[in-house]
Amino acid sequence: MPVSSQSALYERLFQLNRCLDQAAxxxxxxxxxxxxxSEYAGPYKRELEGMRxxxxxxxxxxxxxxxxxxxxxxxxxxxxxxPVEG
Numbered sequence: 292m293p294v295s296s297q298s299a300l301y302e303r304l305f306q307l308n309r310c311l312d313q314a315a316x317x318x319x320x321x322x323x324x325x326x327x328x329s330e331y332a333g334p335y336k337r338e339l340e341g342m343r344x345x346x347x348x349x350x351x352x353x354x355x356x357x358x359x360x361x362x363x364x365x366x367x368x369x370x371x372x373x374p375v376e377g
Contacts, residue, residue, distance in 0.1 A: 297357070304353075308346050315339045 318335050321327035 311343045
């Protein structure tokens with residue numbers, strides 16, 4: 292996958308995470324203002340937290356995979372006797 296495609300993917304994932312965070316904030320605000328009963332707000336907040344948790348795990352896994360690929364590339368250069376860039 293080209294670097295620009297990877298960057299766009301990460302950006303979209305981070306934007307999605309922020310949207311979920313904002314939705315949770317809105318539910319909390321509606322609950323405080325009495326527009327949404329806490330009995331209904333609770334399940335929505337838990338569902339949003341679950342989605343954010345899943346997304347965080349996904350982002351962590353993707354970034355870890357990227358790190359591993361970079362390390363393998365460095366190791367291959369070192370084994371080949373080439374210079375290793377920071």
